Amino acid sequence: MGLKNINRRGFLKLMGWSGVGATVAGCDMPTTVTLEEGKETVTSYLVPEEYAIPGIGVWYSSTCRQCPAGCGLHGRVREGRILKLEGNPDSPINAGKLCQMGQAGLQGHYNPDRLRTPKVRKDGKLVDITWAEALDLIDQHVGASSGLNGARFAWVSDSVSGHQAMLIDNLMSALGSKNLFIHEVVNSEVARSVNQAVLGDATPRYQIGKAHAILSIGNDFLGTGDSPVHASTEYTEFRSSPRGVLGVVEPKMTLTGANADLWMAIRPGTEGVFALSVANVLATKHKMAIDMLPKAIQTAIMKRNLNEDARLTGVSGNHVIRVAKWLSSNPGRSIVMVGGTAEGQVNGYQNGVAAMVLNVMLGNVGKTIVASHEFPFPQLEHRAGGTAGLLDFVKAIDNGGLDVAFFSGANPVYTAPAALGLKDKLASIPFKVSFTQFDDETSQLADLVLPILSPMEDWATIVPKVQGEEAVISMQQPVMEPLYADTRGLGDIVLDLLKKRDGATYGNYDSYYAYLSQAFASFPANMAADGKAVTWNDALAKGVIAVKTGEKQLKAKLDQVAVALPEENAEYPLTLIPTPRLGLWDGRHANIPWLQEAPDQISKVVWDSWAEIHPNLAKQLGVETGDAIKITSAQGAIDVKVYVFKGIHPDAIAVPLGQGHKGYGRYADGRGVNPLEILDTATVDGTNELALYSTRVKVEKARNKDTLVMMGDHDVQMGRKMVSTVTPDVFELTGGEA
């Protein structure tokens, strides 16, 4: 019996024998693992660094690249290998903390499915080529003599910042192309455009730590927001004395929702109604002024009716009153945050405006919501993106077509809804290059697949998406030598391409490292936050450079608010919520076993997909946890196991993002389903972002019980009082002494 196809019975049999072996052997049996003489090679140093002692770790600073937040890292290196990642206490983003995705960065780096050599597609099959040949091939298509029309070139990337962003920009201008499409599924683009329109600042800083009451409308800031670890560190402050109160209203309980004092399930798409309903109670019951708002908005607020709104939203009037009480007791010390499921609706933009109305009424703007830093290096700033990048890319293919496309970081073939037809459309692009560590769905269709260094091996500068108290540039330095000699850094590749276009400017730099170290050779004192010049070594040792920023003030400018209700749809009565998770994120971490085996924070399921449905719906369908259902939208169907859960609105059905890969390595391939596949391509009104959480679906039972592997079996204590609980109200009354 080979170990590969061992079954449960065989395993137990083997364990039985091993048990006998172990008892017999006692402490004196030389185990097989001690008998490794002559098997392993021990590589000594040639000439060691003074501080390097085998067996004792050395910590290096770097930056986490697992999501766009840009947390600072410390990595422990021993014998030239990175062994452990932790947060960098000097980074104002994460203050020494690191989430599970960050910790699991190691398994991306050591992943056995990493690509090791450049490959070109010949007769439909990928074959090895050298880097010189690969770069020549690229040059033939985009080089100065290629005759490339810049408008027919596109680059699809995940969010980028720092010097990589600048080099990519410079390459794009050298190629005469404006088609840099930044694409992220987990994004906050709708909220950002609301912020831009209302506050004149797309990324204001929410000072969670200074607030005493927070109302989150669909914003999972602790789990999948713009900067989850930063928000969590601020949240600690928010919850310490005096303990702030958190209300969360969303269709499906998220990590943030699970932390709330009051969690409210809302019918998807009615978030704006809820916000105005709260505004109405603030104005009528608590007599809060609304005269700072335009007349149209005042009218919209005053015509709301609590009972009618409760019927529309599914959130009881009592809860609205309770939330209003919290907010009215903390004017200027509260925050209403909007995001995720609230913004990803067709009427998501207006939901965002309605939430902003509350912030203006409560006087939060300028107090708990402050302006972003005026960053002194605009060319290095974070380029955030959403699904507009994806739609624009598809549009570019449709309108006249593309000759060459580059892909880095983003995996649009996996993340694009099938209805966009991207897979077929890509066939019309004659030359597609994928810069990637893994054989993802997009690389499977590329003509040239170039293996890039992992973030543990590469140089970069990162400007975080959301800055903390101080604005920083975060340094990413290699914490170990590349595992595979035939891989290259993305910065090096872009620099090589730029050299071919503009030798005079870039010819002097041997490598991206040389380019970066020269850029930082003398970071001027007048640009540093503390007025002291920063040397290259200082920057690398500390991991972050705090930069001097200009002051900005927020000024709210509201015009009107038009909350609309989602359309009724008799054929497809439910709304599908493809849930992002702090784990697999948008699917990019599905090839990391640690994150696959880490139970989902809400359902506790591992290594699989599931659909969260309300017990009432389960009863109606005649299914229970473990049974399989078929979820059908107008665009297609998925077949997935059920997790019956009270933390979801009966009109919603939630399927987590991240699984359903075809390829992408041994850990991700063929596991679960990808809910993005069956999404509609409707966009959020007033933006070019996909309304990710608005697809209407119907469900039917597909099969009887299947195995749904999860930690624990049920979410109640069966009356055993293993953990005593009190409601927040009782706690408040009794001070926890009840």
Add this chain to the structure above:
Amino acid sequence: MLATHLYSAGRALDRGASCSASSLLSSTMSRAVALLVVCALLVFGSSGVFAASNKNPLVPNAVPPEGTYDGEDVKQPIEFPHYIHADVNKINCMYCHTYARRSKVAGIPPTGKCMGCHSVIATDKPRIKKLTEYWEKHEPPPWKKVHDVPDFVHFTHEKHLRRFVFDNKGMKVENVSEVCAFCHGEVKKMTVAHKVKPLNMGFCRRCHEANNGPHDCWKCHK
């Protein structure tokens, strides 16, 4: 009488690498049961019976661990003669294995350290020529590991050297090779190292008992 018998049987088992877990798996049930009885007796009977064993006068306050093992002849990229260095020329073990007193691993000496002497000493010898070739290629010789413990065992050279050498009253540092020999045998009489001690848990435990080392499981199994 019984104690003596058990003790000698215990030593025989230490030597007997053939009694491995894999052979047990393929053996029959009855043989396994018989072995179980014998070995269980050995395990319970062996502790403390060797206490009166051969103390080393060069290492005060220490009872050397008992047990022998006949390891494989490991072919190294260069047939390094330990005896020329440690015995003939009396070079202290810790001169080359410099990390032993600072870290959990003793460390293979950096190639630069070899060349520190051998850029002028014995440069005409074939082994040194081979070493110089590696050095000029900027490659350390691919030495093969001889002594190892499983990954679930946390062994540290530094703590053992502190106990038996640096914090050991009356112990002379120049005799450190006698302490190294507790676990590595008389390497100074060998060319390339050869495993002559079992380095299994029984071996460790007996030494810890005799020398009052820590007895908590988690000291080694962290």
